[in-house]
Amino acid sequence: MVAKFRYSCQSCGYISSRWLGRCPGCGEWNTLVEEQAAIVSHKIKKQASRAMTLAEIPPAGEERFSSGIAEFDRVLGGGIVPGSLILLGGDPGIGKSTLLLQVTGKVGYAGKKVLYATGEESAHQVKMRASRLGLSRESVYLLAETDIDVIDVNIRDIRPDLVVLDSIQAVYKADLPSAPGGVGQVRECAAQMMRLAKTSGTSVFLVGHVTKEGMLAGPRVLEHMVDTVVYFEGDTHYSYRILRGVKNRFGSTSEIGIFRMEGAGLAEVHNPSQLFLMNHPDGNVAGSVVIPNVEGSRTLLVEIQALVSPTGFGTPRRMTAGLDYNRVVLILAVLEKRVGLNLSGQDAYVNAVGGAKLYEPAVDLGVALALASSFRDIPVREGLVAMGEIGLTGEIRPVSYLEKRIVEAARLGFKNCIVPDQKIPEEISALQSINIFKANTLAEALEIAL
Known part of the structure; x- marks a missing residue:
């Protein structure tokens, strides 16, 4: 079978059968790149899910667990929901990795298993940053890997309560010929993490890069797939940072958390008016x-x-x-x-x-x-x-x-x-x-x- 190719916009995910200089979807220039089209199977599954009425579905309480950081929990609506997929975006160097590394340390200190998977740093670099932050727990696992299938296998073996993937633009799926960070790669890797979170009950944090316009890099479908989208904002000339929720299926979307960047990491600001x-x-x-x-x-x-x-x-x-x-x-x-x-x-x-x-x-x-x-x-x-x-x-x-x-x-x-x-x-x-x-x-x- 001859592989079919298509052109995808790296900014908005627009699909075209031929190359275009300007994307009709977002108006950006030179953003369409060639990628192999996924082969869709039209076979009907023999064992399909059975539809149920609302009365038949057993009630399940929203069993949140704390991240150990009150400002972080405030933005998420009171804590982390098991099986949720959360996307954290922000400018380079704003402190996204530091914040999530502190969260993993706090959650691990509470006795839960945590896996921190990084595709941008080596294990030794993350260990150095964790030592600076005063984090050292046996329940926190570290994996330096960019293959999403290898990360998936480690998650199923360890069965952690919380997974941090840093970042979604750095990992790739070997079945797709496009480069990491492409529209197809980001979409498929995020979809795989979403299926894993929903089937296993593991909470997954995805770190996302932002464009120069302040939007999350990759297709817009990425923000629709996840349960929660939060932005980590701040000015490099100031020491404080603002964590702002823009989408939350489990809480308010207008909450913010305020932090101050210090030598030992991010500290909570309890009285921001001062x-x-x-x-x-x-x-x-x-x-x-x-x-x-x-x-x-x-x-x-x-x-x-x-x-x-x-x-x-x-x-x-x-x-x-x-x-x-x-x-x-x-x-x-x-x-x-x-x-x-x-x-x-x-x-x-x-x-x-x-x-x-x-x-x-x-x-x-x-x-x-x-x-x-x-x-x-x-x-x-x-x-x-x-x-x-x-x-x-x-x-x-x-x-x-x-x-x-x-x-x-x-x-x-x-x-x-x-x-x-x-x-x-x-x-x-x-x-x-x-x-x-x-x-x-x-x-x-x-x-x-x-």
């Missing part, structure tokens, strides 16, 4: 406003800094860091049209301190107050936090989780809070430690803050 408010000026600097940002079940207080200065060119510059650029441009237009600030001849720079990334609409009011404060060169009221979404007509719209935001601000010692004119529970309104000001429009909020 981290983002480090060296925050005490109300005597124009252009600085603190906002409460909700990530999952956690409220983080983050400082927003703005700098507005006359432009030296014909077209003013607009730059943002950690905030949506288009959202900031919209807020500048509202400030000019509805409040009367002449910002058309001003450069505007807005930054979320500490490398935080803020995308929820509730940060709009804080950005507007910071820009107005810098433009007028007047500091905002001392001990102030602000929250609210700004509409194009200048109104301040309600935000979610208002009570949580106010309570967190009061806990950290802030005395004043500007909120939208929405219903607030009596127990929150009765707080003696913080003054709550309601504002219907952006102009009212500026009168209160400046």
Whole structure:
């Protein structure tokens, strides 16, 4: 039988019968590579699975086990579910391997069998890193191998409770002629690990590389196959890292875990607001406003800094860091049209301190107050936090989780809070430690803050 070949896009997995310079699926150039098409068998199995009604299926409790790291468990929804397939993505050097190596050590310390399979490092290199992290357990097995079938055999022999495969782009299946990291190789290797996890009850972590656009490398079907997708984010210029869930069949997708990179590995950050408010000026600097940002079940207080200065060119510059650029441009237009600030001849720079990334609409009011404060060169009221979404007509719209935001601000010692004119529970309104000001429009909020 003559082998059939096809062309697969390395970015999105688009399949074509002929080579194309530009992928019709994602629009990328020179990403289609030749690979052998899999031979599909059309034989019907004699022993097929029998369909059952929901009432016939015996109830099974969600027996999670802890990873030993509370921040990690928070993102996974309370722990690791047996038989789950979890994909961890992140930039090179961000700490993915270090995090999972610490997890294997913690799980092994709890008496469970763990297999750490690496296709990117030698066994001695992993041993050196484990020694630096203080990990040495007899229940933790190490395998340096790139053949997925060999890894499969070791898993079935050892029968571990947890498997870490680092990384899915480094392993290959010998039956496929394409190189490791190709669309076909990644898809088939992930499918094999998925079948093993579901049939044996072993939890499997897959480490995935990301592209320069921040997306997971390989076909999009990879994210659909797994149960949970988490991203490990951070700036190389800062010591903290954020573990963010984007898909979770067993819990919330909006949870985050925060870590700090130290010499002995990644340490949990239990009070992240203090981290983002480090060296925050005490109300005597124009252009600085603190906002409460909700990530999952956690409220983080983050400082927003703005700098507005006359432009030296014909077209003013607009730059943002950690905030949506288009959202900031919209807020500048509202400030000019509805409040009367002449910002058309001003450069505007807005930054979320500490490398935080803020995308929820509730940060709009804080950005507007910071820009107005810098433009007028007047500091905002001392001990102030602000929250609210700004509409194009200048109104301040309600935000979610208002009570949580106010309570967190009061806990950290802030005395004043500007909120939208929405219903607030009596127990929150009765707080003696913080003054709550309601504002219907952006102009009212500026009168209160400046």
